[in-house]
Amino acid sequence: MKGVFSMDIVERVLITEEEIQNRIKELAAQINKDYEGKEVLLLCILKGGMMFLADLSKHLTIPVAMDFIGISSYGNATQSSGVVRITKDLEESIEGKHVLIIEDIIDSGLTLSYLINNLAIRKPASIKICTLLDKQINREVDIPVDYVGFTVPNEFLVGYGLDYQEFYRNIPYVFVLKPKYYTE
Ligand code: IMP
Ligand code: MG
Numbered sequence: 001m002k003g004v005f006s007m008d009i010v011e012r013v014l015i016t017e018e019e020i021q022n023r024i025k026e027l028a029a030q031i032n033k034d035y036e037g038k039e040v041l042l043l044c045i046l047k048g049g050m051m052f053l054a055d056l057s058k059h060l061t062i063p064v065a066m067d068f069i070g071i072s073s074y075g076n077a078t079q080s081s082g083v084v085r086i087t088k089d090l091e092e093s094i095e096g097k098h099v100l101i102i103e104d105i106i107d108s109g110l111t112l113s114y115l116i117n118n119l120a121i122r123k124p125a126s127i128k129i130c131t132l133l134d135k136q137i138n139r140e141v142d143i144p145v146d147y148v149g150f151t152v153p154n155e156f157l158v159g160y161g162l163d164y165q166e167f168y169r170n171i172p173y174v175f176v177l178k179p180k181y182y183t184e
Contacts, residue, residue: 028059048104
């Protein structure tokens with residue numbers, strides 16, 4: 001059956017559940033400090049950002065609202081296509097709001113670069129980026145990333161929101177997928 005999880009598909013565990021949760025607490029503490037006295041709109045990028053949003057937001061003590069935007073740049077391939085499209089737009093206006101983008105991973109940066117340009121036109125008070133993972137070595141466009149959980153190597157990563165063909169987002173840690181699963 002497709003999408004069944006077993007250790008057979010795991011090349012190695014890159015970031016354990018405990019490491020993720022500890023780092024999230026540190027990021028939340030920093031965000032609480034930086035946004036003290038402000039209201040923040042957490043803008044989650046679907047679908048990968050949802051685990052991170054859920055866990056991070058539990059540790060935020062500042063007032064937060066949440067909204068969701070669906071963006072697709074990958075199809076089912078494992079390489080960035082550079083073609084970005086909004087599959088689900090925000091429900092509320094962001095005008096005058098402090099927007100904190102919550103993303104699972106930044107790879108080429110093409111997705112976020114497009115999104116930031118799109119959001120800037122809507123006149124938010126500020127836009128910052130918070131990503132759990134940063135595949136910095138693959139960056140093709142320069143974007144300012146304000147909060148990074150972990151800098152990661154250029155391998156195909158799965159789990160904790162990241163999918164392979166829509167599966168495994170629910171796995172509570174980040175692992176390297178055995179290359180034979182996406183090269184064949
Ligand atoms: P970018 O536009 O190249 O920065 O791609 C960003 C998006 O590609 C992320 O939001 C992910 O959905 C996806 N992505 C990039 N690297 C990986 C990976 O290693 N595993 C799963 N998805 C990835
Ligand atoms: Mg994504």
